[in-house]
Amino acid sequence: MGHVLAVVSQKGGVGKTTTSVNLAAAFARRGLKTLVVDVDPQGAVRYGVGLKRGHPPHGFSDYLNGARGLREVILPTALPWLRVMLAGTVSDAADHGTYHALVAETDLLKELLTAARERCDVVIVDTPPGLGPIVHKVLEASQHVIVPLQCEPLALQTTPQILRGIQGPDASLADYCYAVTKLLDFSKIVRRQQNRHRRILLRERADHLAHARSGEWIE
Ligand SMILES: Nc1ncnc2c1ncn2[C@@H]1O[C@H](COP(=O)(O)OP(=O)(O)OP(=O)(O)O)[C@@H](O)[C@H]1O
Ligand SMILES: [Mg+2]
Numbered sequence: 001m002g003h004v005l006a007v008v009s010q011k012g013g014v015g016k017t018t019t020s021v022n023l024a025a026a027f028a029r030r031g032l033k034t035l036v037v038d039v040d041p042q043g044a045v046r047y048g049v050g051l052k053r054g055h056p057p058h059g060f061s062d063y064l065n066g067a068r069g070l071r072e073v074i075l076p077t078a079l080p081w082l083r084v085m086l087a088g089t090v091s092d093a094a095d096h097g098t099y100h101a102l103v104a105e106t107d108l109l110k111e112l113l114t115a116a117r118e119r120c121d122v123v124i125v126d127t128p129p130g131l132g133p134i135v136h137k138v139l140e141a142s143q144h145v146i147v148p149l150q151c152e153p154l155a156l157q158t159t160p161q162i163l164r165g166i167q168g169p170d171a172s173l174a175d176y177c178y179a180v181t182k183l184l185d186f187s188k189i190v191r192r193q194q195n196r197h198r199r200i201l202l203r204e205r206a207d208h209l210a211h212a213r214s215g216e217w218i219e
Contacts, residue, residue: 002033002120004113006142010162011155012129015148016040020126021048023146028082032121035074035083039109039138040128041099043091050078059088063112064102070112083120104133113141131165139166153194 007020017040024036038045039060055075062068063085074083090099103109116123125142127135139145145166149155 002117002122003144004117004123004125004142005144005146006125006127006135006138007146007148008127008131008135008139008162008166009129009147009149010131010158010165011150014129014150014155016129017044017048017126019146019148020124021045024049024082024084024122024124025079027122027124028077028079031081033081033119034122034124035085035116035120036124036126037085037113037116038087038126039103039134040126041087041090041093041096042128043087045084045126046086046091049084050082051075051084052078057086057089057092059086059091060109060112061088061090061099063088064099064106064108100132100134103137109134109137110141113138131162135165 005023007016007023009016017038020036020038024034028034036045036049037060041061043059056072058068059073059075063070063073068088073085073088075086077084090096093099113123113125125138127138147159147162147166149159
């Protein structure tokens with residue numbers, strides 16, 4: 001039985017897709033049967049996963065609405081052990097409402113990830129930002145979670161939100177503690193970064209004042 005690893009964050013643009021794609025490629029290069037699943041309707045996985053030119057556009061959303069079968073939405077990549085399921089044609093639609101409703105109201109996502117786990121060593125799921133119904137469905141079917149975090153104070157302050165979401169009503173995720181440990185490590189990095197920035201700013205200000213006093217400042 002393989003492992004489902006969800007990449008989630010309450011914030012957007014923090015590196016979820018980049019982490020998903022690179023981690024999947026790293027696992028596949030080590031010979032593990034790896035599937036990366038894009039459930040974010042933005043569909044950004046398609047740009048970085050090494051698909052062959054002219055690949056079909058369909059993916060998870062097309063499986064979800066019954067337009068395509070499972071075999072049609074699992075695509076090969078340049079790496080022999082890496083397969084991908086794109087978000088599909090929802091990425092080109094102007095409205096994602098039906099997609100969100102289908103994910104929220106059915107158990108298809110959970111069934112899909114459970115079935116994928118039986119056939120793969122690792123299933124990596126790239127999710128949309130936030131803690132909406134799609135992310136909750138993914139978390140229900142995952143054994144591991146990674147929360148990419150930027151080294152800045154606000155990211156750290158909003159992190160308890162995602163930890164509460166990961167913990168969920170039954171705190172069933174085995175790797176919850178792992179996420180917390182990583183975040184504590186990050187807090188040290190943030191503090192170090194802040195001190196470094198403070199030192200740079202003080203030096204710049206001193207240089208600036210010295211320059212201004214010398215009269216060269218006003219031309
Ligand atoms: N470790 C990193 N260091 C520096 N830049 C990064 C890193 N990871 C990702 N980026 C850059 O940050 C930007 C956002 O990355 P990405 O699209 O992976 O974030 P995301 O969390 O998936 O965004 P969204 O919430 O919109 O899905 C991209 O331009 C990407 O190249
Ligand atoms: Mg993304």
